[in-house]
Amino acid sequence: MKPQLRICIAGAGAIGCTLAARLSASGQTVTMLARGVTHDALQRHGVRLTDLHSTLQVPIVSSDDPATLGEQELIFLCCKAPGLAALLPDLHPMIGPQTLVVPVVNGVPWWYFHGEGGRFQGSTVKAVDADGQLADAVDLGQVIGCVVFITAHSPAPGMAHSSTPHLMIVGELNNTMSPRLERLRQVIEAAGIEARSTERIRDQLWTKIIANLTSNPLSVITGATLEQLYGDPKLRELVSLTLHEALLTAAAYGARLNLDPHTFLEHGTAMGAVRTSMLQDYEKGRPLELAAIGDAVIELAERMNLPMPITRHIITLARFRSEHTPLRSC
Structure with missing residues (x-):
């Protein structure tokens, strides 16, 4: 039986909508944090996805105020890298002591030198977190690394189209395997997305x-x-x-x-x-x-x-x- 979690997708672009549609269709309780016309579109039409599996249109609870969504068990950060500095501090009302935060973001992540144990352990990657704001915004012990191989585009707010297979790879920042990592993998896999866990997420x-x-x-x-x-x-x-x-x-x-x-x-x-x-x-x-x-x-x-x-x-x-x-x- 797949785990049932309270899940929030923070960011409603192509990848965020893909995850929201797949997870919601698998029976998970999914909410979305979105703003402006995207928030309005989600409230009117739900999230819509066309991919290799099917065409889905699922109703979704959307809000532009994190405080109204309440504490979550799992948060996928699906914004672009330049938007993280503005997004992360706003998520505090949704993050409890057991909440897992999974950044689904391109490029070198702000957490790269945290938990890896090398000679740069604890260092900051200045290009993505010049003042350490991102590292301070979320307890890094609650962050799970994620690499996403999903090619999708958003033709309109709240919509996503994808014509390639979906793959997500998740791993602990300290290169260990854990029960929470396996639970996360099962949730993603149950949503019709190929999911792998690894002890070497940086590879x-x-x-x-x-x-x-x-x-x-x-x-x-x-x-x-x-x-x-x-x-x-x-x-x-x-x-x-x-x-x-x-x-x-x-x-x-x-x-x-x-x-x-x-x-x-x-x-x-x-x-x-x-x-x-x-x-x-x-x-x-x-x-x-x-x-x-x-x-x-x-x-x-x-x-x-x-x-x-x-x-x-x-x-x-x-x-x-x-x-x-x-x-x-x-």
């Missing part, structure tokens, strides 16, 4: 970081899809150079990656005409996750005296384009 994290780093910033510069980024010979060369810089950095931090560069590039090409989430954000004039996906990796490389010249240039160009020639959706 899986680096795999996702590298996927984001090699595709997202370059997509903003070029407007290219995943198929073009990884398949076009001119772009593929840039992707390969960034890939090797990132692999060297990951290895310096002891990551054990089952990642063959050729297979990685072929898999990216096979994803087809998918536009990255960063490109979609750029086109809508939203803040980009360049700090978490790019700057933080460069910061980690600098700690190990590793140069990342190609990655630096790509991040610089992506940031320049986002600041000086933003596109707006019609």
